[in-house]
Amino acid sequence: MEAHEWMIKYTQQTEWIERRGLLLWLALYTGGLGGGLYLVSLYFNSLQGMLISWLIVTLLKGGFHLAFLGKPWRFWRIMTKPQTSWLARGFIFVVSFVGFSAIQIMLSIWLPGTIWEMIFKVLAGTAAFGVAIYTGFVLNKVKSIPFWSSPLLPVLFIMCGLLSGFGLTVAIALFGGNINIAAAETGSRWLLIINALLLVVYLWRPSQRGETGKQSVLEPIRGNIATTS
DSSP, X not given: OOOOHHHHSOOOOOTTTSTTHHHHHHHHHHXXXXXXXXXXXXXXXXXXXXXXXXXXXXXIIHHHHHHHOSSGGGGGGGGGOTTTOHHHHHHHHHHHHHHHHHHHHHHHHHSTTSHHHHHHHHHHHHHHHHHHHHHHHHHHTOTTOTTTOOTHHHHHHHHHHHHHHHHHHHHHHHTTOSSOHHXXXXXXXXXXXXXXXXXXXXXXXXXXXXXXXXXXXXXXXXXXXXXXX
16 A cells, blocks of 8 residues: 555645635634624623624525525525534524524613513623534544544633733724723633633643644644744
8 A cells, every 4th residue: 555645744724714714714713703793792791792793694604504505495405403412502592692692782772771681682792602612522523633532622612712812802992882891801802811711721732642742733833833923
């Protein structure tokens, strides 16, 4: 049998980052961004933030996902088997968030302070949490890539989503949103510190799990794909 290079050398995966794979990465990122922004907006009771998060998840995340799919008109079938994968559960989270948050936003405009508004805030908030965190579980199931096979990955995704949400909340406040900008900036600083610590632990763990794990950590830091100035 002929020994191909990928059999004997460390080989960078390209399916997730080249050509159409980039659309999937953008969809996963915008899901964390939109879900995190909605949760932060709930904390500040910011209707502007809730609306922007709904637009991010519905138009950007949904649009990128549809553009990535080879047969987009069959995507709904994934909802029928949520027990099979985190992709199926994630799709249910996205659809639930789009519906619940749309109803919640309308209730906040026309029936603020009612019990129904509170119920749909809880429902939409739960779905937003699922939208922000499920990508970590999706990647965590790819055991062949040690860099992803970490129980910290879902936690890192939700924390990064919240950090991005606080960042957008500060921007909304600067453009006239009814948000306590000092509290938003304080939250951003604390989450930045927490995310930095989580990232250090996340990088350390796979580096202790054999040569392949160590190489997967060193490559984005000092390898061919490292950022250079």
